Amino acid sequence: MDELLRRVAAVDPARVAVVTHDGTRTYGQLADDALRVAAALTERGIRRFAIAEVEAAAVLPLLAGASLAGAEACQYPPDAPDDLRSLVERFDHDVLVTDRDDLAGLAPQVLGTGALLGGASDPSVVVDPTPTDDVRPHLVLTTGTTGAPRGVRHDWNRLVRGTARVRPAPDERWLLAFGLHQFAGLQVLLHVAAAGSVLVAPAPRRPVEGLEAMRALGVTHASATPTYWRFLVAQLRSDGGPVPALRQVTLGGEAIPGPLLGELRATFPDAAVSQVYAASEFGSTGSMRDGRPGLSIDVLDRGDDADVDMRIVDGELWIRSRTGMLGYHGEPPIEADGWRATGDRVEIEGDRVLFRGRTSEIINVGGVKVHPLPIEERVAAVDGVVMARVYGRPNAMTGAIVALEVVAAPGTDEAELKTALKAACADLVPASRPRSITFVDEIVTTGSKILRREL
Amino acid sequence: MSTAPADVQKTVTDFLTSIEKLPEGFGTDTPLYADGAELDSLETAELSATLEDVHGSDPYSIGEMPQTLGEILAFYAGA
Known part of the structure; x- marks a missing residue:
């Protein structure tokens, strides 16, 4: 991660890397910040740590500094x-x-970001920014939509390898619509840094912002x-304001309904619409x-x-990835x-x-998989x-029935x-026919994804 | 909605009407399944969900299998 920032900083240190409503940070500033963070981590002997910050301008140097120092962030x-306390305990931070x-x-130890961004107290503690082949660990938490969150162990070397084909694009300004705690957010960050582009990072990161x-x-x-794009388009229609001049609309993170692609092409006629298929476990494909x-x-x-290969086994997609x-x-290493x-x-x-959906979302209706x-x-x-959610509702007669939640457009006769x-x-x-139809004010999401199981 | 007999009867009647299976002369003794409304298992599951949504509970969810509207009314009367 650090090497991507440093590569841009070497040729254009004043290029803006991050924009928020509060200000900007350049590639040169972030690269210097990362060096100081790496020195502070080294001096304090910190090999693993958690970050509870949302401002991208603060998080980026922490991640880059950790990758440089070989510490797992x-x-x-x-x-x-209370939720974060359980994460601290679960992941031994x-x-x-x-x-x-x-x-x-x-x-046990809570540090302000300034304690790391300020660098080592001993100026003789410096970190060599030359990348190595050693594993440089990073931990990404899953959203926990199917249970308690799991910690997915990555290696920055493998993650950076996935950006090898990204072309320089200093004029691109990418919205950070995901949190940096999400793998998708990390993917956007890696792409932006590899392209030398600008990351636009509002906080919070809901569609309205x-x-x-x-x-x-x-x-x-x-x-x-x-789901995020559906909300954003609904917001756009609702407020009647100008349509943003997007050149690229990318979707990922959950299955993409075909009609949404057409809707986005119509809404953003000058934008290329593309899809990414990625997950915390196997990376981007x-x-x-x-x-x-x-x-x-x-x-x-x-x-x-091939770095990434796919096959279908009994109707389920399998992947082999060298960036995964x-x-x-807490579990044995995998191959x-x-x-x-x-x-x-x-x-x-x-x-x-x-x-066709997640295996965990399949609804078993009297033995029929829906x-x-x-x-x-x-x-x-x-x-x-406006929006809809289909899920399995437990039922004594058939095990489950197909249930439907709908957000109706204002003024609609239900x-x-x-x-x-x-x-x-x-x-x-x-x-497969919905046997329970309920009108709701909003569809509950987690990590900007629809939960297709009973809440 | 309440679990008064008239309200529960309306829920069942409306449901059977919506799926076009309301038998002529439907009453408390009309069978809900064969030789009556002819509900199949999925339609019965839907009736179960409808009763739960409207009245807060339903006989099917606690393992009962009422054969007639009268037995559904009896469930709510005894609840």
Whole structure:
């Protein structure tokens, strides 16, 4: 990570790297910050630490400094103290770096960011910024949508390797719509640093702030989940303000409904629309730029020489990646370059690999396996539907039934909409038809993803 | 909504109407399944969810299998 910042700083130290509503930081400043953080970590003998900060301008040098010093950093989500306390205990963090007053005493050692950004007290403690082949660890927490969060162990060398094909693009201004505690946020950061682009980092990072940052801070490129984009487009229509002049719209993090791609192309006519397929465990697999749903079948069976290869096993996508994780915290190491199940159900249709939902989201209705995503896509196309969520609702008769939550457009007659929703699903097999339809004010998300299980 | 017999009966009648399975002369003794409303397992599951949504509980969720509207009404009367 540090080497990416330093590469840009070497040729153009004054180039802006991060923009927030509060100010900017240049590549030169971040590279110097990282050196000081690395020296401070080395002097204090810190080999592992957690970060509880949201400001990208503060987090970036902490991550880069850790990568330089070979210390394992772990960015926490912006959660309440009790939730973070459980993370401290679960992931054995003795050192917590934060400027939050409400986290005092949360870990055996709590340091302000200034304690590291200020560098070592002994000026003779310096860190050689020359990259090495040694493992430089980084810990990413999963969102915990299917249970307690897990710590995914990465190596900066492998992560940086994934940016080898990124071309220089100093004029691009990328929105940070993900938190840096999320792997997707880390991917955006790595891409920006590898391209020498600008990271625009609003806080908080909800769609409303993202839209504001697009307009006020000149965002040209943005990567977010489909759910985030749906909210942002809804917000755009609601406030009637100018449409941001985006050149790139990227989606990832969850399965992408086909109609959303068309909606985004219509909303941002000058933008290229692409999809990335990535996960905390196997890293990024590249992007699809043709604007069509799913992946090209060319991604399958690329052979042993490819950095990333995919295959389909019993309807589930498997991946082998040389930029993926080393294993999970507290668990035995895995074969890092081996094949892994992704948990994504897929089908081949023509020349595409189409996503049908997560294996964990499959609804078992009386022994019939139902994928929620195709139903959600069908429902989302009905007039009057702003957002929809399909999930399995426990039922004594059939084990589960397909349940549907809908956010209706203002002024919509709910009884009429319910009839239209049933009609839209009438030709589905009986087990796939929604048997419970509820109108709600909002769809609950976590990490900007829809939860397709009962809450 | 309350669990008064008239309210529960309306919920069941509305449900059967919505799926076009309201038998002529439907009453408290009309069978809900074969030789009556002819609900299949998925429709029965939907009736269970509907009753729970509207009245807060339902007989199916506690393992009962009412055969008629009368037995559904009896469940709420005894609840």
